[in-house]
Amino acid sequence: MPYVVSISQEKCSQCGACIEMVDCPGNRELACIGCGACVLVCPSNARKLVEKTREREVTIEIDGKSFRVPERITVKEALILTDHKSAALPGESGLLSACGIGACWSCAVEVGGTVKPACNTVVREKMIVRTELPKGYIPKRMVMFFSGQAGIPQIEAVCFTVGCNFMCPQCNNWFVTYNGKADALTPQEAAQRLTKTKETIKSNRMLITGGECTLNRPWLIRYIEELKKLNPSPKASFLVDTNGSLLTCSYIDELVVAGVTDISIDLKGMRLDIFRGITGLDDESLAERYKETAWEAVRYIAHNYRGTVSLSVSIPYNNVLISHNELKLMGRRLFQIDPLINVGVVSYNGAFRAKEMQPPTYQEMKKAHSIVKRSGLKNVFANTTQGFIQPSGDLLRTQGC
DSSP states (O other), X not given: OOEEEEEOTTTOOOOOHHHHTOOOHHHHHTSOOOOOHHHHXXXXXXXXXXXXXXXXXXXXXXXXEEEEEESSOBHHHHHHHTXXXXXXXXXXXXXXXXXXXXXXXXXXXXXXXXXXXXXXXXXXXTOEEEXXXXXXXXXXXXXXXXXXXXXXXXXXXXXXXXXXXXXXTTOTTHHHHTOXXXXXXXXXXXXXXHHHHHHHHTOSEEEEESSOTTSSHHHHHHHHHHHHHHOOOTTOEEEEEEOOTTOOHHHHHHHHHHTOOEEEEEOOOSSHXXXXXXXXXXXXXXXXXXXXXXXXXHHHHHHHOTTTSEEEEEEEEOTXXXXXXXXXXXXXXXXXXXXXXXXXXXXXOOOXXXXXXXXXXXXXXXXXXXXXXXXXXXXXXXEETTEEEXXXXXXXXXXXX
16 A cells, blocks of 8 residues: 655654655655655654545556556555565565665665665656666675774774664664765775774774665675775674664574674564564564574574684663563573673663653663673673673773773
8 A cells, every 4th residue: 555654743742853864766856755764863753654645646567567556656666565475584585675765775675777776766757677686786885984983902993784574762873873875885885984984093903884774685794795805804803783673594504604793793682572663663573583593593503613713792771671671581591692792781872762761870881791791691891881891890991981
């Protein structure tokens, strides 16, 4: 069913995100096409998609077959209406449409001889769509900031990817995650820019994060390959920071072959209700698949790449989002996988659509650290307002805390 965006003037804060961050195809068409990008980016939750019947139809061709579809809808919507397969995880047959803002390009199709994201490209009369990408096509992905980021204890050169398959209401990086006006770069272009940053800050650690950096699998694999070519030193580290929801075993194998040395996985919970609350996902079935894919990724790396890949795991904490019992359950499951996994208990602060959420106090984070550590895990850290709590329980004070 076609959609349009409905706006609540009472909720709208006039922040301008829907104008400044969204490359709105509706503006080009002078009418909303229901892509939903502005709904995702709105920090006030003032926008929603509502069904809207289209009076007219257009004829388009998809993979050699002719179809009549409503006018002013996205190519993605046209593919859904014509029963073309969609995929939830990399490696499955069908179109993987993940970010919804035209940023990750995982839903790229050929439209009239040009490759475009299906999720924000409008259908037109006599449009020709090919779901199989042209031979030799080099994938693209929107990326933003290339900068030095102070870590503990190292400095890293960081590439941020735009787009995510989660809709976390407390997202503290939403201005990157939903910025559909960023540059779409090839893997080689992105690797070259990050390498320049690495050389400027004189660091051998190169991190890719997001958003969710694993959304476009062909792009990420080639990006790591290109990065490794440009940085052949045995001292170079190539880090992937991910929510793990798409990180299947075969995907992990490809990343390791490409050159990844470090993988950090953000586990958003163990029970489904907790996971859905943190990620903002409505679809229970999809949320369960994402959750278990992330947990299986941790197990697979720990058991198959010990000594080859440095694995770390993050557990979120704020008492609004997650209970002490959930921390206990997560700690136990991680202990069963590997007692030596590096585990970071991460303070979740109010942001995006959850600005009212107060950050955990130092004492709250200390308690959370203690609960996870009591599971038997040997390497548990926690970030607090005063610094980092070490596995020993000692506090490492950091600049700015």
